[in-house]
Amino acid sequence: MDCTTCGPTPTPRKDRPHTFLLHEMSRCPTCRTEVEGRVVLRDEQVYSLQHCNTCGPSELRISNDAKAYIQSFLARGEVPEGLQGDHIFKHTTSTCPHCLSLVRAEVVIREGQVFFKKTCEKCGPSEALVSEDAKYYVKAYSFARAGTEPLKFAAEVKHGCPTDCGTCGDHEQHTCLPIVEITDHCNLECPICIVNNQYANHLDPEVFRSMVDTLVRNEGQCESIALSGGEPTSHPKLFELIEIANRPEIGRVVVITNGLRLGRDRAFAERLKETGAYVGLQFDGFTADTHEKIRGRDLCKEKAAALAMIKELKLPTQLIFVATRGANEHQIGQMVELFLSEDHFLSLNFQPAAFTGFGGGRFPHDPMDRLTIPGVIKAIEEQTQGKLKMSDFSPLPCSHPQCVSLTYLLRMDDGSYMPFGRFVDFKQHGTLLRSSATLGASPEIHDALSDVIHDVFARQDEVERGPEVLKALRRSLDVMFPDRPVSAKEAVRIGEQQAKSIFLHHYMDRHDFDLERLRKCCHHYPQVDGRIMPACGFNMFHRGAAKGPETPTAPWGKKPWSMPLPVLP
Structure with a gap:
């Protein structure tokens, strides 16, 4: 299937x-x-x-x-x-x-x-x-659930995992989310940065086009493609790259940004709106001290300006919060409240801090005392006074189940939200657990939602706000599956209006690296030479900064930007 x-x-x-x-x-x-x-x-x-x-x-x-x-x-x-x-x-x-x-x-x-x-x-x-x-x-x-093969693997099995990454035929999951680092320039020097910017490269549009062609050849279709860096808004030809990625086989283009340019450059923000791209906004807290610890300086005014611009232009946005012991863990609940406050916030991604890249050797941390996925979920429950509970979240079977946990929040007719975990048995309806910011209009989702509707109808007296949940589910099914054909892009946009999502994704570092988790990674970094690299394996063995900027690559490692690129004017 x-x-x-x-x-x-x-x-x-x-x-x-x-x-x-x-x-x-x-x-x-x-x-x-x-x-x-x-x-x-x-x-x-x-x-x-x-x-x-x-x-x-x-x-x-x-x-x-x-x-x-x-x-x-x-x-x-x-x-x-x-x-x-x-x-x-x-x-x-x-x-x-x-x-x-x-x-x-x-x-x-x-x-x-x-x-x-x-x-x-x-x-x-x-x-x-x-x-x-x-x-x-x-x-x-x-x-655990069976993974899905790409249409074409990018590498052969020769020596076994992890030396054959690229991805090889023994890898257990296709590319659910490709993250393309389009530049290694940045306008911040974040102490916790998971990459190691060299300030040497902007991805050439024709090379990027080739990378997108490879993705489509290997995958057929991608729900999303994320443009990252560095700071992608520093790329001089960002809008040309967005145009290249805006093709029928790709549902949405997401620009992952610290928001500094977005908040101060209205013309840039308006043009981004015109492209139809989504924003992935790094937002790690609400006070000067949290920004200083994690991002290197007080960013309160810049982040407020970015939020104001996003709200005014109604830019569809995913919020990204790097949850860090001793820095911002006390503001996790406040982040959830912000996320629920506006319709243009589609997804919230908590990332328990991983200590690799620039931050791997520079950010002070204790491998025996750190935030992990269940720790963040517990903080969500405590700091929202039970608005969201531990039981609302489930491990994601798409990736390795230790990598990601998530909950979907059904939009009720009164504008409030109800976690799916309150009315869905995810062991029975695992199809609804997806590595996606929104529900998708696939036949499997249609069948799963239909089954859930029958289940809720049969026990609506037992379900919290049962009749209202049933009404909202029926509305979602009608809206997501109209009596007419819809394109992949339209299916994405229809689904994202019916539910929000909260993800917790814990990238690995040299302390907690687990080859078993790498084996089923579905968040991949496409490379200029055609490799499709599982994210944590690339950060650990290929980037050359697993324990800080001076760390060499593994003996089998191959650094990013390893194919000569044309120089941009």
Whole structure:
């Protein structure tokens, strides 16, 4: 079936022939070398898919009963009563935080939290907090779902993950969100920056056109493409790039910006409005001290000006909040209130801080005391006085379920919003969990909403505001699926008026890097040489700043902007 993340394509993408569940150490059946296998569910059985550098690929059946295997695996997360010390849940491959070598990590539960315990032969032991809520972490695995293949893979499997990134045929998910870094120039020097700007490159329009052509060839269609940087509004030919990306196969173009130019340059903002592009606005807090800690200086006036311009022009906007321990965590609830206050705010993305890129070596942080996805959700519940609850959020099965959590908020007829989790069982209606800022008008979404309507009708007395929810669902179904054909772009715009979304996306760094998560990454950086790079793998091994600006690339790494580009006038 088609991927419900991005809707139908002229040439449908195929689901993977299995559901990827986890990584587990095994041995090559030929040479007995220890290798990390992909544990997958296929035909109600369980297999370990392995890649040995000497002997090549192989597979081993490890269970005849997939349901029993999953139950047994989840039971590993139950800590025996009275246990003192660490409880080992599983193993994975991570990185040494010092030399960045790939190392084996014990995933342990300690006092209700999850940690990685690692030992590097060269640098010794290290630990890192991975999740503030062990129950959330373990339960997330029950949301695993089969990924979807691109129409064309960009790289071949040669040496195994992560050295074959590009993406290779063993990668478990297609590109749901391509993020193109169109420049490495910026008008800020953010202490927490996840990239490492060199102030040397603007992407040439014809190279960008080739990258978009590659995306469309590989994917058929993309719901969104994000233009990032650096600061993309510093690109001298930004509007030419937006025009190139504004093609029928791409539902929306999003410009991810700090908003400084947007707030002060009205002509620029009006022209951006004319293109139909969306804004992804970095907005990390409301006071001078939060901006100073995270972005390097007081930006209160500039951010207020950007918000005012967005409101006046009704620019469709996603708000992006980098949630950081000791800096802005007390303003998480205030951010939710801002998001709910205006219709032109379509989505809110909380990103628990990742310490890589420029900020990897410059921003002070403690790997044993950091914000993670369940910590941010808990803050949302506490700081909104229960307007949104922990139970309203679900792990996203499109990516690895430890990477993203989300909730959709149904727009009620009175203008208020109701979290889907109050009336939807996401285990039963997992199709509604999508890596998308809005609901999409795909056949799968139509069928899922129809089923939810029947379910709510049958138990509306039990559902909070049941009759009102039922009315709003019926309205959404009628609006999203009119009795006429709609284009991909129109389907995007119809759906975004029916529900808002709140995402929590935790990018990885050298402390919490998990090869298992990388395996199913769906947020990808297209490169000028044709590679489509999973975001965290690119940041860790290829960008050359995994622990700060002076960090070299991995031995197999290939830096960005690695193909000679024409010089812009």
